[in-house]
Structures are given as structure tokens and as C-alpha cells.
Amino acid sequence: MRRQDIQLLALARQGDAAARSEAGRRYLVGGDGFPRHVATGMEYLSHPSVRDRIETARTIAESLPLQDLLQLQQDEALRKAAGAGSLLAQFKLGVWLCLQHSRVDAGLSWLEAAATGGHVEARQAVAALRQARAADALPAMLRGVSGSAAVDVAQVATMAARQAREGGSLDLLLDCVHAALLLAPRLTHGLSDLVVAAVLLAEREGRELRGLLPEQVEASLEMAIARGERDAACLLGRALCGITHSGLSPARLATGSNMRKGVALLLRAADGGRDDAWLDLYAMHSDHRLSVSNPQLARFFLEKAATLGQAEAQRKLGALALRAATTLAESEQAIGWLHAAAAQDDAHARRLLHSLVLPVAGDEATARSAIEQLRQSDPWLAMRLTLARDFGLTKLEALSVDPAEGRRPWGLLVGRNPFITQARLSAPRAVPALTEQAAQNLARAASFFEQSRGDSNAFEGDLRRRSVRQRRAFERLGLTEDLFFAEASSTQLESFRLGPKWAFRAKKPLELALAS
Template identity: 40%
Template sequence: MALARQGDTTALCEVGRRYLLGTDGFPRYLDLGLDYLSHPSLASSVQATMVIADALSLAELARRNLLIVLSTAANAGLVSARLKLGIWRTLTSPDSAEAMSLLVAAADAGCDMAASALVAVRESPSNPGIAILNALLAFPSLEVQQAIVQALATAVRCRDLDFVARVLRQALLLRFESTSELADGVCEALSMLQHRGLSLMTYQSQRVEALLALCVNRGNPAAALLLGRALCGINAASIPSSLLTARRNVRRGSALLLRAADAGYTEAWTLLYRLHANGHGPVANPQMARFFLEKAAEGGSANAQRQLGALLLRSATCLEEAEQGVQWLHMASSVGDPLARQLLSTLLLPCEGSDDEANSAIGAILDEDAWVAYRLRVARDFGLTKVEAINVDVVAGARAWGLVLLTPVPTSKSSIPRVLPGLRPEVLENLRMAVEYFRRSGQTPASSDTGRRQRLQRLRFALERRGIDESLFFVQANSSVLSARRVSSTWAFHSRLKIQAALAD
């Protein structure tokens, strides 16, 4: 100790070795031992490198990111380092040539454990990696099981899917005791692989199910999601349910999915909706299915938002339900869901002409009559008729997702409000600016025939003065066309194909 404090390199290595091993009167204290062996005077010491590689297990070296030390010691000829590095390459490398070379070198230097591994390879040449690892599991001092768990954790941390799949395959095919650490590693690896489209080999489903059940019993919601999905017979992109469990149990699977959903896994709410919406399933329940769909939508699932919006619009009997449906569809569309956007588009009527032409006309009118300019902008953005543009209360009808015609054309058929989504961000920004203008100017909707005639004349004058065709801003539609664009049974009939597409998983 006195020599080590004075910087003697030999003493530093010896003190570090004794702390790492807990021998010759020293307690086992890994951190302190590594501190001695990482002294600046040992920066280029091969001896210190060999002490670390020899004293620490492979799992500990991997956990502490000291595999470069192991590689250096193996290159320097340390037999134990060659054996450990051979095990690591067997676990992590797709090419077994380097691992075999390291094991042969260790065996030639007199390592009995490496020799046993090579004998196992000769007896089982079709799968050398599994043969090597199974043979070395017989030597507890190597801590191969812990190394496998650490390799799986390293693969998950690197997020290399091929690496993860390779180590997972070995972890599930090897014959060793299942532990909570192994179960957690397998669960995390399967969670990473389940939606990545990576083809996996078939394992013994009983063992996988037992590992996931162990995680579930320890309160792991990711395992509850994986096992619950499998028990319900629902396949993931690359993991068939038969890989995780030997037989179905939908009721138990639903209970596990509910546990995962309560823990924050939105996907579980969606799966529960599918199970309970299936009228022929063992847990069919339309009321619960609707509840689960709402929870999934609230959790941010674009598919659930689209499906809920489509359901609400298809069955809407009042303006509130129609608004809720459009709001959910807008949320799904805003994150790129094409089916939600297509369904929303059925509520709009297109104007003629190009946007550039319309923008130029509005710009010419804006300085002279802002009221007309903003009315024209709202009319084109939301596909309004001329009478709708005159009557719409922009301030009261504005929503975060679009516009509601709270003051429709005053006739019996058109008294049903129109719910108009904004399909583009610029449309919603234009609406926000229009709301600010009308709120600031204090101009209220016309409440009499005289007021409506005056507004109509004001619009006509502004357009005729500049020779602007009104079809650039107002749609031409009769009452039957408008009725088909309002949320109603008529709209649902005409849009039934898009509704069916939106309700699909």
C-alpha cells in the first residue's frame, strides 16, 4: 500500500489485483481496485490491462464497458482473456471464425475449458455457437449465464436489431436457469423487435411464456402487453402469438392488456377495443369497446382517433357529436393519417380556380375593404356558398380544427349546421386572423333581410369593381348537394366507403 501510494507501478497492479479478487487480506472492492489500476502511471501498462482482464468476469467487463481492455489482454497472449473474448464473440458476432480462433489459441495454451468447448463443436458442427456456450455453462467460474444476460442488455442498448435477434435466439435456446435478469432482458428485446418487421426463428414457446410471466409477476407492464397480446392470439409484425405462448386464453390476455393499458401503454387500449368490438369473441362488449377506443384516442393513437371520429360522425344526431367526430379526425389527420383526411374532405366543397389567383384577388381588396377580404378568404378556405359567406358568424363558429356554420342559410332544409374542417395549417391560420379582425371590428352577423342584402351588395360591388369571378370564392351547390355535405344519414350513406376504410384497423 505504501509503495502504491508512492506511485510504484508494480505495487499499484498488485493492490488493484487484490481488491478485484478480494484476496491476501484485502476485501473485494471492484471500484477501488479499478481506481488503482487506472492510475496515470499505468496508462500504457500491459500488466494492468492483463490484471483487469484476468480478475473480472466477462459479464463484469461488459457491464463496465471494459471489453477493449479484454481485447488488448487477449492480443497480449493472456489465456483467460482469449477464452472470455472467445465467449463474447460467440455471443455477439455473426461470424464464428474469430471466436473459434480465440478458443483454439486458449486450448493450445492449456485451457481445459476452451478444449471442452472445441470438443462440443466437433460433436455438434451444425450449430457451433450453441454448442460452445452450452459446454462452457458447465463451468460456474466463467459466469456464462451472466455474460449472456449482459450481452442481451448490450444489444438492446445498441438498438441493433440483428444483434438483438442473434443474442435473443441464443438466450432462449441455451439450457440454463431462468432468472429475473434474463426475463427482463428477453422482455425488453421482444418489445424492441415486435414491430420492426424482423423475422425471428421459432423458440420453445413454453419457456418464453414462463419468462414473460415472471416479468408480469414482478410488475412489468411491457411483459403484460406482450403476453396479453399473445394470449389473445394477436400477432405483431414479426412475432406470431405462437412464439410467445402455446395456447390462447383471451380472458387472461384481456386482463393483462388492461394492466398494461393502466400503466400507460396506449397500444393496449387499442387491442382491448378490437377484442371487445368483435361481436363473436369471448369478451365481446360494445359499451366497453367504445370506452377502450376513447382511452386509446386520448392516449394519442392516431388509428384510434380516426376510428372514434368516424364512429361519432356516422352516428351523430346533434351538432356536439358532429364536432367531436371532426375534432378526433382532425387530430389523426394532423399527424399524417391519410384515411382521416379523406373522410374529412367529404365535408367540404371545392371552389374553382387556383389559390394563387384567389390570394392575388384578396390582396387587391384587403386595403380597401378588409371585411370583404376576410369574408372571401373564409369562403374559399371552407367552400362556402355566397349566402353562407354572408351569414356565417366567424367569431362564434371558429374552432381549433375548423369552422361551424352556426348561422346557416335560413331555409328549412339548410337549417342543419355544417361542420367544416381545416385540412391545412394555413387554412387554420387564416381563420385565426379572420377571427381577430371580426372580433376587433365588432361587426356582428346580419340579423335581418335588409342587412343580408346590404352585405350581398357589398360583396358584389368589391368583386365587380375588379372584374373578379365570384366562382373563385363561392361554391355553386343546390340544397341536395349541401345536404350531402352535412353530417347526417345522407352524408353517411354517400361516404360509406370512406367511413368503412376509416374504421378499419
């Protein structure tokens, strides 16, 4: 280093503001005997004695290319220098504002100011804008300045896209990514991340992609998958299988279809934690028209999705299991799945559960008032009548059911009636709880009957005695049986116990539950 350079540094360290500014400038540009070292230059120029000067802002804005200014968060210095009349700063700021907002008019005034002042590249940019159509104005302007040493347009466009991603604006992100892809010589990992981010944002918002070519999206997803990203595997897997999800058309994500590769990617995504991919795998393997059709594997995927808490999978698994149920255990398990789906506000599951409960006529308020009157003299009968209305029980079922033994997480199991000899009338039946209130009433009844089991047997007696007490209570209060008990023939009750018969009776809601 020359003697005068050493003297300049000595003056800068002693607090000479002019020397500090000059040393900072030389480090930024790397000239006049100084090596280029941006960090050291910024350290000199950020000292309190010089950092607020307009000259310092001009030095920073004119010495560094736009991408470096943005990386060092020197936006304010760029604006100060542009406002102070620096043509180079005006040019850089104009380009950045156009990219940042994806609108030419956002930075046009600065570009025109620099062009008027004689800045050659700004004149090229303005000329390109005037010759282009409105829809192609921004790409034309960017191509016009793509050879500038002051701006690496592809890198700056990528920075604008990252900023748009952080802001959560899909339209702005797509515009910025589109501009970056137009100018970048090849697809980089950074650009592929931005493309994947745009696709995920479009999926989350239920919107279609625009401005991105399918081959660009597919290549970006492939790069992300190679890094182990499960979301990218799920997106490309769906596209290759022809699945439209959240408004994303497969044709916008991939150049063609490949069922086996798509299924493999979906399995990879599901295994990596994308629980919704299990349902996609079920849909592919349950379709007999597809080459990957496999009913046993489809059932496995559906059970995986249901176990992980997906309401749609729980509803479909419950509906399929109930349709095929021939035993009480199978019916109970199926109703359990439907109940889990209904707890997540699945309307189709609620309709299927309603199809398993017999209707009870009569005014709710009148029935509850009568039950409260009975509770004082016969609490056991009051509990039975409450369950009869909540679960649509027949008179025989209501007077013989054991709430303590029959309570289930999903509702009530009306056990085999020991007082009835006819098999079709005495067979057990599973009845779901349609409301939270019904479940709470069942819990109270189960607790009450469990605690008073000895007293209950002595007080209630057999079915005949219970029936007499019920009839006398109704006569005393002027009540009718249809206010509390459901009416059903043995044939109707049989359809609740066998899945195929229930499926025939509930054909319409069942079809909707499996199709949706």
C-alpha cells in the same frame, strides 16, 4: 496468519513491488495462508507500481474466472495476458469473443492458440467446433466448455446479452439470449429481463423474433408482469388475444390463446400508461364475433384512447360519431375529433374532412388577386369571399355567415340564415378548416367582424343589400360567382347536416377510416 504472511504484507505496504504482486495474487485465489478476498487483491494489483506489468495482467487473468474478470472490467488485463502467451487467458478470451460477437470465428484464433499450447478445455472446444455443423457451431462449443471452472458459460452469455442490449443490436441480443437460455439451468429474473428487452426491441423495429421458443418468451413475460411491468402485460395481452402488432406474431410470444386473460392484461397495461393498449381493447370489445364483445365498453375504450391523443382513435371516434349524428352538437363534436386526428397527419381523417367541404372552382391566384382589389373598397366582402373559397360556402352562406360567432377550434359553423325562410336552406352547417391557412383566415375574419360589428351592420345592411354590393363589385371587376361560391342543391346541403345521409355519400372513405 503465519509469520511469513505477515512479513509479506508488511513488505507490500512498504512499497515492495514483488511483495505487493504476491499478496494480490494470494488474495485473488485464496491460498497460501490468505483468505480469498477479490476486492483486496485487486487493490494491491491496481497500485501504480505494479498495475502496468505483464505479470500483473497474467495474475489477474489466470486467477479469476471469466465472469469475474468481466464484472470487474478487466478486459484489458485479459487481452494483455493472452497476448503474452497465457494459455488460460487465451482460452477465456476466445470464449468471450465468441459470445460477445455471437460468431465462432471472432474468438477461434485464441482458442486454437490455447489448444495448440496444450490447454485441455481449449482442445475440447476446438474439437466440438470441428464436429458440429456451421449453424450449430457456437452452441456446440459452449456445451463443450460448460463444465469449465474458468468460465461459467451461462453467466458469461448473460453478460454478453446485457452488452448487446445496451448496444441496441437485436440480432446480437437474440443470439446471446438464445445461448444463455440453452446453458442456464432455469429461467432467472435476469434472463427474463433480457428476453423482454429483445421482444420490445423487435416491436420497436417492426421485426419478427427468432431463436426464442414461445414458452420461453411467455414465461419471461409472466415474470416481468409479476414485477408490475406494463410493457410485458401489453405484449402478452396482445399475444393471448391473437393480435399481431409491429410484425410480432402471437405464436412467437405465447403457446396459445386466452381471450379473457389477454383482455385483462391489456387493461392492466392501459391503466399503467400504455395508451396504445386502449385501442387494442376497443378492437377486442367491438368485434361481435368474440366472447368479450361489448359495444358500450368498446366505445369507452375508444374515447379513452382518443382523449389521450391517439390519432387512430380520434379518427375512428370522429367517424363513428359523425355517421350517427342527428344534431348539430353531435356533428360539431365529431368534426372536432376528426380535426384533431388530421392535425397529426392522419390521411383518412383528412379525407373525411374533405368530404364535408363543397368544392369551389376557379384559379386560386386569380381569386386572391380579386380579393385584394376588393379589400380597399369593401373589406367585409373581401373577408366573406376569402371564407367562401376556404370553406366551400354557397353564395347564401357566404353573404350571411357571422365569422365572429361561427368560429370554432376545428373550423366554421355557418349559423341559421335569418334571411331565408326555407328550413332546408337556412339550417346551420358545420364546415371544417382543411388547411392551416384557412384557420388563420377565419381567425382574422372573426377578429375583424368583432371589432367592426357596429360599422359592419351599417355598411353591409341586410342580405339583399349585401347581394347588390357583391353583384356590382363583380361586374366592375369582371368576376364570376363560380370563382368564389360553391354550387349545391338543398338535398346536397342536407347530407352535410345529417350523419346517416353523409355516411351514405361518403361510404368509401368512411369504410377505409374505420377499417385501418
